[in-house]
Amino acid sequence: MIIEALIAVTFAASMAVLLAPDRVAGRLAAALSLLPVVGSLYMWSRFDASGNALTGGSIAFETMVPWLELGGYTLNWHVGVDGIALPLVVLTTVLTTLAIVSAWTPIDDRQSQFYGLMLFMEANLLGVFTALDFFVWFVFWEAVLLPMYFLIGVWGGPRRKYAAIKFFVYTNIASLAMFIGFIALVFGLGDSVSTLDMPAIAQALRAGELGGLHGISAGTLRSVAFIAMFLGFAVKVPIVPFHTWLPDAHVEAPSPVSVMLAGVLLKMGTYALLRFNFTMLPQTAVQFAVPIALIAVISVIYGAMLALAQQDLKRIVAYSSVSSMGYVILGLIAYTVYGVGGATFQMIAHGLISGLMFMSVGVIYNTTHTRMVGDMSGMADRMPVTVGILIAGAFGYMGLPLMAGFAGEFFIFKGAFESTVTGAMPLFTAAAMFGIVVVAGYLLFAMQRTLFGAFRLETDYEVGPAALHQTVPLAILLVTIIALGVAPDIFFGMIRDAVAPLLEFGGEL
Amino acid sequence: MEPVVLQSGTATPTGTANASAAGPVTTLPETISGALGLSGTVGDLVGGLIGAFLIANIMLAMTAVAGPWAKRKITAAFTDRIAVNRIGPFGLLIIVADAVRLLSKELIIPDGVDRPAWDIAPIILPFSALLGFAVIPLGSGLQLADPETGIVFAFAAGSIASLGLVMAGYASNNKYSLLGSLRSIAQNLAYEIPLVVTAASVIIFAGTFRTSEIVAAQTETLVTVAGIAIPGWYAFVNPFAFVLFVIANLAEIGRNPFDIPEAPTEIVAGYQTEYSSVYFVLFYLGEFIHIFLGGALIAVLFLGGPAGPVLPGFVWMVIKMWAFFLFTQWARSAVPRVRIDQLIEIGWKGMLVLSFANLVLTAILVGVIA
Amino acid sequence: MTPLQIQLPTWTAVAPTLLLGLTALVLLLVDSIDPDSTRPGLLAGISALGSVATLAVAGWFLLAGTGQDGGAIELYGGSLIVDGLSLFFTVVFASVAALVSIASYDYLRDRTYQAEFYALVMLAATGMSLMASSGSLATVFVSLELASLPSYALVAFLKKNRGSVEAGLKYFLVGAVSSAVFAFGISLVYAVTGSLLLSEVASSIGSAGDLVGVAGVGVLMIAGGFAYKTASVPFHFWAPEAYEGAPAPISAFLSSASKAAGFAVAFRVFAVAFPIESVVPMGIDWPLLFAVLAVVTMTLGNFAAATQENVKRMLAYSSVGHAGYALIGLAALSSGGPNGDVMGASMAHLFVYGFMNTGAFLFIAMVERWEVGRTFEDYQGLATQAPMACVAMTVFMFSLAGLPPFGGFLSKYALFYSAIQGGFWWLAAVGAINSALSLFYYSRVVKAMWIEDPADSLDLGTTPLGIYVAVLAAAVGTLLLLPAFGPVVETAQSAATALFA
Amino acid sequence: MVPVQWYLLLAAAVFCIGLFGILTRKNALLFLMSVELMLNAANINLVAFSAYWGNVTGQTFSLFTMALAAAEVAVGIGIILVLYRNFEDVDVTAATEMRW
């Protein structure tokens, strides 16, 4: 029941904050958001599952209650976590709290609504990562979009309406494609499943029980469904060429929202890819290995190149996220323990690091009111602590050893090199590694121009160090990143345990 | 209520429309066609036409007596005057004189009248009143037809008159006429319901719409007082309904105290202000036939129809109708006219409520006794 | 069953309907006792109380299995039938009537003829409830008129407002014609079968013989009457005018309850009286007719809604579109198909629709009360002034669009899904595409309220309490119907399945 | 005896006359009359076939139809009255506050 309690408490908190006066909303939201943090940490401490939830492993904190029956299919309220989901749950709760705290300064309008929506989004994110019934999962999945739409649309920058609509339309159309693809699969399974329970469906699919549908052969159905689902999730990740909503959304969204967007929302896409495409249809995934790997590499390179061309700090980080997500896809398609596990680990790592980057850019922006690389220089003089953390984060991005980013990327590359899904994997891996160089290039270039040198921003106020409540979240994030870098086994142990069953089938191919 | 109301009988086509059963009494056309030795449709047609002509002429004759002569005599008697005594015995030939005079008067067609309607209106009034007599048993076999829906048909036919009044008032292009016709409508509307509902309370006793059966139902002896058998006339059985019906009937035929549609002191002559010559005669005729129709309805519903001792049925029927005519003429002299607002209030707040009360009480009484 | 169960007399099965009618009479009596004073609280209270009592009784019957476990309860020789379907829809009508009553408290506060307003609403609700339990074409017609006649008056209730009068006139004109068409259709069916009882019609329409053409025309005309009541093509064009011109609570009432009533009676009549097994082979293919109507109605409604600038009118057209979705319940039927599931899903959709659509129109009532304006532009920035109400409206809009976290998603999903199961995947596809299109115009409202900047002069004044409560209640209902959709759809589908048994 | 099909034809004719009136007349009162014609066409059918089938269902229902027709006219007249007060006309096309 702990998961239900976690979600319910978060929902209740969001309602409470929504009704609270603006004056106290931020503090109240931060305080209340500690409850899920405590809860998720408690879950971590009592975590005892092994194996993958979908392939028949044990599931921690599982509850399954029949919800409704529709046309012969039973829909259940089915939640639970395994080694893949738990780190993401922890990431979500922690990052939300930090984002809320970091929003105290920039958000000064309709505050109770803002924080209420943040908490509402958190509750739904928790639902996405814990739901094990497709229907429940889909409801939460879609429900995440609504608060994000408002968060961008109401509190965003000058082009916020365009960005919000673009985000909303892209992701909704994607959801529709994915939904149709999945339901077609379920229909194709025929009588062998009578629920929309994800483990049941995954096991049935892996057991090859897929039949034809309305004259479409099983193989075609599998491919079509795979592509539909892949496209649906690819938009969310995002993968080139479906990435165009991301820079707009990131640039227009206020920094705390960007933190959530990059830190958690993008992980929904990769998480879903892992859960659906790569767990349920491994044969098809392997069949499409070359194009997928190709897309991953293109994402890596293209994202990095685009970042290189940007003047806006946020845009740089945003495009570098596209690049980082490319690694995740590469790791997933590798179908080795290190590949898939590393991808999962990279989700956490990237969540923390991109969160840190957006947050620190936000802190600087709060002070300077500009994000343009060309406008700033010598920030290190005025905001040494913030700048220090930002640099540390940037190195994390570049994959500096002893930081989480390094661990994630290392695992992915290792796994990808070992992969046998296609003979060209080493080639792809090498190409992807080239991305690291570009990342290092653009980050260092941007750092050098903005942070060092003489301070020359003209303002009518004194630019000084950020307030404590802005710095503390950054510090916490940095400490976590380093901790994960030094001891990746904190999470990697359970992740490896959870991804291992996936490979029994896929890895041998 | 019984489920009978919406669904009764099984759905089996009989193939032919239900031929309505012939009435229990021998009707006038049957007698005539029988006498002429005709049968079938031809017999019906010839008998019907001759019978209709007969009935219509009886009514015309009665009206001729009542209108130009009896009315004046009665009014004169009430006001202690002598009237129409110059021509013929008791001045009876005034009827002929008046008929010729009115028929030979010039017809003035006022400016701006709505022509077809203005012309048709005077036909409708006598037509409606005459049509009502089709189902009235005048006694001695003088009944034109005896359909199942008899009494309802009589009410329906009598109500057509309102249409004529409206047409006359509206087509006349005269403010008085319009007002008069509106008043007559308001009045007819207000009193139609009490009239019909009160009649319904009689139907509860009789259990039939067929006029001959209603009459027959009243022949049973109600009570014998001092050796004289008093028949079960509904006037005795339900005197309250009788009173209500008579009052409503007065209003329905537009007689005092409910003669506001013509109210000569207020709106000249109401809807007939612009009519002259034969058109006026027709209105006049229609009104009087209407009075007799009212009397006939009262007789059929409450006074045992043509029933009566010694004298033949037709005579009794004529007596009863004339009694009602006398009553209206008495009312004309004795009762002041009500105002339009009083009329409406009496109708909607008094008569309607009383008539429904009467209906409900009758139903309850009948139910409890049965 | 519990041993304490009380056996009520059979006639009490219509208690929900009677309660509604009784409420109307009580309202008139209260007004008669003291016609001079206007006590909006008392009148609205009686009206709401009556509806809630009806809701409670109908809900109780529904849960207790009245007319469902032991077969339908027939009264007056089968003219009235109380079963799952009738109780299910009575719950819808009573809910909507309660919401409308509460909301009208503010809407009417300064107006005359309040008691009449509430009494008419209650009478219309009575008629709708009777429609749902009609077992004979005669009662269908009578109850349909009982529901329609008060509605005409209600639409034209603002008799000094030209829009309202015009709306009332158009509603009346189309209504009068369609009821005449309907009556003629009934007479033709009677001519062929010799009965008005649905069950007897069903048993004898198969042997229509030479008169099959007459029967076909009759069925077509009856379908026309329902098309009017449900605001479906081709009798839909009253809907935008009537909904736009009518007082907003009445728009809510008509577009939710009245539409549902039309479907309730159409479901019963077509499922029971014109069984697919015997009628379709004769060439009277009414599912095909409804399939065409459904496609045209939903497409036309959605495209028209997308082009509107006036929010109320947009909702009106979207309500036409929703009639198209619900028509799937009559269209995706086939001999031997999962007909009960399809129709039940449509019923469940109407149930959810009752809440979300009523709520949306009541929100418009509130905006009218604020005197902000009617177009999308006028709605800009409302959220800055009235966040909670706008949250509720957002819930309605997204739920109407069929986005997942709300009741509307599940009901649409169930509907399309069951259509696919019945083999009518193309209907579901058209529905899904339309549904996706509808997101465009629904989100315009949301965008205007939340994202656009408010006009400088935006000042809302006081919040009307009654409407506020009703809107929030509808929003909570819409949200609760997500987790509580299971029992709803199960009840609906078992009720619908019983019709086809 | 009159064949039953003739009643159908008569009813259809009356119905069509009413329909024609609705389609061609702009006066609201004439419109009402046309609707009455259509309803009475239904009544002709009901009564004729009530006799044909030998049950009273049709006749009884025709009573209800009449009652409802009257009620409909009552409401209709009320609406036409307010129409006249607002638009000074009983032309059904006069009311064009909103577009069709």
Added chain:
Amino acid sequence: MNEWIAIGALGVVGVGIPIGMMVVSALLRPSITEQGKTVIYESGEVPTGTAHVQFNIQYYMVALLFLVFDVETVLIFPWTLIYRSALENGATLGQTLVPMLVFIGVLVVGLVWAWRNGAVEWVKSPRANRRKTERQS
């Protein structure tokens, strides 16, 4: 069937007699066209305005009330016809009387409402007038 032939015959006669009288009159009466004779009668004054004046709204109210109540009598009549025979054939009062009482009861509620709200008042009483002004203010 033949009854209705007879009734129709009376109808024909009922129309024929007035028309016959008109014909007779047309043969007898003179026709002298003269100006001023055809002016409509307005108590001797020169007529003013149109005759189709707007009249009291109460006429409509009464008409509407009538429409409702008269039609209800249509529904009462069949009941009166069978009431007694139904009782004699063993129907209980609950089956025969109570439904009609309910029906009339509903009608009475309507009448009471109409009464109290002034639908049947020809002249608005001062009380009603006061109320009207109060409501408008």
